[in-house]
Structure formats: structure tokens, C-alpha cells
Amino acid sequence: MAVLDNPDNNHINPTASSSSSSSDLNGLRHRPPADEPASSSAAVNPPGPPTDSGAEKVIDGRDGQVARSDIKFTYRPSRPAHVVVKESPLSSGAIFKQSHAGLFNLCIVVLVAVNSRLIIENLMKYGWLIRTGFWFSSKSLRDWPLFMCCLSLPLFAFAAYLVEKFAYRKYLSEPIVVSLHILISVAAVVYPISVILSCDSAFLSGVTLMLFACIVWLKLVSYAHTNYDMRAVAKSFEKGEAPSAALNVDYSYDVNFNSLVYFMIAPTLCYQPSYPRTPSIRKGWVVRQFIKLVIFTGLMGFIIEQYINPIIQNSQHPFKGNLLYGIERVLKLSVPNLYVWLCMFYCFFHLWLNILAELLRFGDREFYKDWWNAKTVEEYWRMWNMPVHKWMVRHIYFPCLRHKIPKGVAIFIAFFVSAAFHELCIAVPCHIFKLWAFLGIMFQIPLVWLTNVLQEKFKSSMVGNIIFWSMFCIFGQPMCVLLYYHDLMNRNGKDGI
Numbered sequence: 001m002a003v004l005d006n007p008d009n010n011h012i013n014p015t016a017s018s019s020s021s022s023s024d025l026n027g028l029r030h031r032p033p034a035d036e037p038a039s040s041s042a043a044v045n046p047p048g049p050p051t052d053s054g055a056e057k058v059i060d061g062r063d064g065q066v067a068r069s070d071i072k073f074t075y076r077p078s079r080p081a082h083v084v085v086k087e088s089p090l091s092s093g094a095i096f097k098q099s100h101a102g103l104f105n106l107c108i109v110v111l112v113a114v115n116s117r118l119i120i121e122n123l124m125k126y127g128w129l130i131r132t133g134f135w136f137s138s139k140s141l142r143d144w145p146l147f148m149c150c151l152s153l154p155l156f157a158f159a160a161y162l163v164e165k166f167a168y169r170k171y172l173s174e175p176i177v178v179s180l181h182i183l184i185s186v187a188a189v190v191y192p193i194s195v196i197l198s199c200d201s202a203f204l205s206g207v208t209l210m211l212f213a214c215i216v217w218l219k220l221v222s223y224a225h226t227n228y229d230m231r232a233v234a235k236s237f238e239k240g241e242a243p244s245a246a247l248n249v250d251y252s253y254d255v256n257f258n259s260l261v262y263f264m265i266a267p268t269l270c271y272q273p274s275y276p277r278t279p280s281i282r283k284g285w286v287v288r289q290f291i292k293l294v295i296f297t298g299l300m301g302f303i304i305e306q307y308i309n310p311i312i313q314n315s316q317h318p319f320k321g322n323l324l325y326g327i328e329r330v331l332k333l334s335v336p337n338l339y340v341w342l343c344m345f346y347c348f349f350h351l352w353l354n355i356l357a358e359l360l361r362f363g364d365r366e367f368y369k370d371w372w373n374a375k376t377v378e379e380y381w382r383m384w385n386m387p388v389h390k391w392m393v394r395h396i397y398f399p400c401l402r403h404k405i406p407k408g409v410a411i412f413i414a415f416f417v418s419a420a421f422h423e424l425c426i427a428v429p430c431h432i433f434k435l436w437a438f439l440g441i442m443f444q445i446p447l448v449w450l451t452n453v454l455q456e457k458f459k460s461s462m463v464g465n466i467i468f469w470s471m472f473c474i475f476g477q478p479m480c481v482l483l484y485y486h487d488l489m490n491r492n493g494k495d496g497i
Contacts, residue, residue: 119306122306122307123306126306126310129305129306129309129310143199143201143202143205145195145198145199145201146192146195146196146199146201146205146206146208146209147205149191149192149195149209150192150208150209150212152191153188153191153192153212153213153216154216154264156184156185156187156188156216156220157216157219157220157223157260157264159184160181160184160185160220160223160224160260161255161257161260163177163180163181163184163224164177164223164224164227164255165255167227167231167255168253168254168255174228174231177228178224178228181220181224184220185217185220185221185224188213188216188217188220189213189214189217189424191213192209192210192212192213193210193213193424193428195209196209196210196428196429197428197431201429203429203430204429205429206428206429206430207425207426207429209429210424210425210428210429211425214421214424214425215269216264218269218388218391219263219264219269219271221395222269222270222271222391222394222395223260223263223271225394225395226270226271226272227253227255227271230253231253233253234253254273256273259273259274262275262360265356265360266356266357266360266362267353267356267357267360267362267367267387268362268364268387268390269387269388269390269391270387270390270391270394270395275362275363275364276362276363276364277361277362277363278358278361278362278363279361280361281358281359281361282358285358286355286358286359289351289354289355289358290351290355292351293347293351293352293355296343296346296347296351297343297347299343300340300343300344300347303336303339303340303343304336304340307336308333308336308337308340308481311329311332311333311336312333312481312482312485315329315333315482316329329482330475330478330479330482331474331478333478333481333482334474334475334477334478337477337478337481338474338477341477345368349367349368349385350367350368353365353367353387354367366386367385367386367387368383368384368385368386369382369383369386370383371383371384375451375455376448376451376452376455377444377447377448377450377451378448378451378452381444381448388418392414392417392418396410396413396414396417397410397411397414400413411445411448412445415441415442415444415445416442418441419437419438419439419440419441419442420438422437422438422440422441423435423437423438425437426480426484430484432484434483434484436480436483436484437480437484440476440479440480443476
């Protein structure tokens, strides 16, 4: 133990200086003959099997010289096998210093094997439950008003461009410009909502239109807010109040139609006149990603039809009846719901946004961060959806702070906007306004506070992960699915969405 507590370099390191015979591990180390230089390498290659004579092996050095190494003393039983302090690979101090690709592959193999067995067992017990009407039906084919509404949404972007062009030429005053942008952005959301509510449309068609309308609204707000700020910076230049050179930002102000068109189809919600671009389009890579998109979209539909729909059709309302039965239904729904959610994340944030970025040569591909390693709920929401996070920070959070609004209130406003759009994207296509999605997002605010407190108290990165996965993915999402399904079933007087 004394050796480990106060290690002697000459004893632990066999390659240490051998000026004295006492540092040669009792003569076990090989020293070159006196006629050979000490710098000649005798260990360029590991010692091989003994020669026919069983005595010597000739090893060529890098400098062309030949050194003789007597293998009689190589790896003798008396040679130390433990010479340095080392930790086990899975110990807390060494687990993040190495690759875990092998364990990841093992987990994937086990996951595939277990779920394959469950799929086969489900098919043998219940048969094929896939209905083509879930994706394509006569009802969805009649949703032409929603399709026409979707095609007309770019007109709001063109109207915003005209307003900015008049403002650039100083035909309109700043209050009128702001008022027109507010009217345009509000109309871009109210118009699709009115179309969906006036039509007995399919749920999938309504969700698609609402998602597209919300994206257009976010882009219009960013376009108007960014140009407003660029006009303010341009006026400061005219007055000689140049911004700090440390910002290193191009403040040139111009209203270009091509920039707006590129922004409206680019995989970003934050407007700027130009973006980092890649040199070319990888056509083969795009094809491979598109094939993955088709496969995982089909897998998502299979899980919904084969597992989720039968579970919720055979479930009671989670807030009515036996409490234990409701908890059991939610937990049974949580696993397939989690699979669908992960497939949705992979299909949209990784595959689709990367395909769109590659076709447009959009350079910044940070559409998400490693949210699965988030220590708190607050970190998760900062890393899960980077386009929306950047929009929130740029157009809500920091503007609130610049207007002397407290940080807690600014966070509340950001979650409120996010909750409102979650509610619109689900409640409007269902024609039901029970605020389940809104309350689910707003419930994240106390979870943010709770996980931050626990993180500081326990100093553990696992506490926030466990609380988030439990409250949001295992209970929150399945609960919202059951609530909206049963409310929709009561509204229509029939089963199914």
C-alpha cells in the first residue's frame, strides 16, 4: 500500500531512468549492451514467440540499428502486473471518458428482440387492426377548403413584405407599420381556425393546417420584429450612434423579396437577410433520409393503429370511475405513446428538417441538442426544439428583459405563448376547447422550479431526468391523449377520432 500511496516513478514506470541497478526491478529489466547506444529501441514491437534456438529475437529499430532482447526475462512471474492506479470502466470517474457504442448496440438489439416478440404476440392475439381510413378516407378527400386555405397562407407573407417595402421607402410611419403587421399576423391564425371550425374536416387534416398556420405566424412575427429592429439600428447609424464593434454583426438594412421567400421555406423561425450555406446538395444522402422518413412514418402509423387506438377505445375516462383503473390505462398507454413521440421527434426534427436544409443548402443544422441528457425540465425545453427556443429567446424572453420585466414573468410569458399554440394545434381540429394541452404545458412551470431545487439539493443529474420522464412522458402525454379522445367521442356520439 505504501507503493500506491507514494508511488516511486522508477518502480511503477518500467521505462523510467535506469541509472542504478536498484531501479531495474531486481535486474529484470533489459539493458542494452555497452557497445549499443541506450537510445536504441528494444521495444518497437512486442516480443514474439521464441526462435528455434529458444534464446534470442532480433528486433529492428526505427533508426536501422539492431537490438537484441533476451526473452528469458520477458513477462516473468516476478515482473509486476499492476504498476499504475486505474478505475473500472463503469465507475463514476471513468464512465464518460470512453465510448459506449457497444452497450448502445446491445440495447438496440435487445429492444428490437423484445418488441418483435410483443408485435408477433399482438398480431396472433388480435389480428391485423390497421385501417386505411386512418390515413386516407372519403372524409379527408373532401377537405379541399383546408387545402386551399393552406395554399393561400403565403399571401400573408407577401402582405408583410409590401408593408416592409413601404416602410423601407418611408411611405408609412412606424405606428402604422406595427399596426399592419399585427393585423396580418393575427389574420394568418384566425383565418385557418375559422376554416377548420366551419368544416367537418378530418383530424389529421386539421392538425396539419394548424401546424402550418402556427409556423407562418411565428415567421411573420420574426420578420416584422427583425426589420423593426434593423430600422432602429439604421437610424442610430444615421445619428452617429454606431453600435459597439464587439457585437461583430452586419447591420445593413434592406428589404429583399428573395430573402423573404427563402426564409418562409427554410427550416428556421428566426429571420435574417442571409444564412450560412453549404456548398452543394448531397442527392444520395437526401434519398437515404427520405427512405428513413417513409419507414419511420409507417412505423408510427402502425403503432397508433395496432396499439394506441385499441387501448383508448377500451378505456374509460381517466377522471371518472376507479382511480387505479385509470392509472393502469394511462401506464398501459404510456409505452406505445412514448414510441410514437420518439418516432415523431426523429421524423420531424432530424429527418425532415435535415432534408429540407439539404435541399435549400441551409447550413445551421442544430435543430435539437442532447435533450435526453437534460438535468432539469428547464434544460430540456432549451434543447428539445431549437427553432422554437431560438424564436422564444429572440422575440419574447430578451425583449421582456430589456423592458425591465422580471425573469420569472418572462419565462411565464414564453410558456404561455407555447401553451396557447399547443392548445390551438389540438383543440381546433378536435372542435373541443377543454384546455388540456394548455394546462399540460403550463404545468411545466412548477416542474421547472421543482427540478431546479432538487438539482441544487441532491447535486444529481438524474433527478430532473426521472421527474421529467415520469410527469411529462409517462403520465402527461397519455393522460392528454385519453382526455381528448373521450371528449371527442362524447361530442361526436361515436368511437374514434
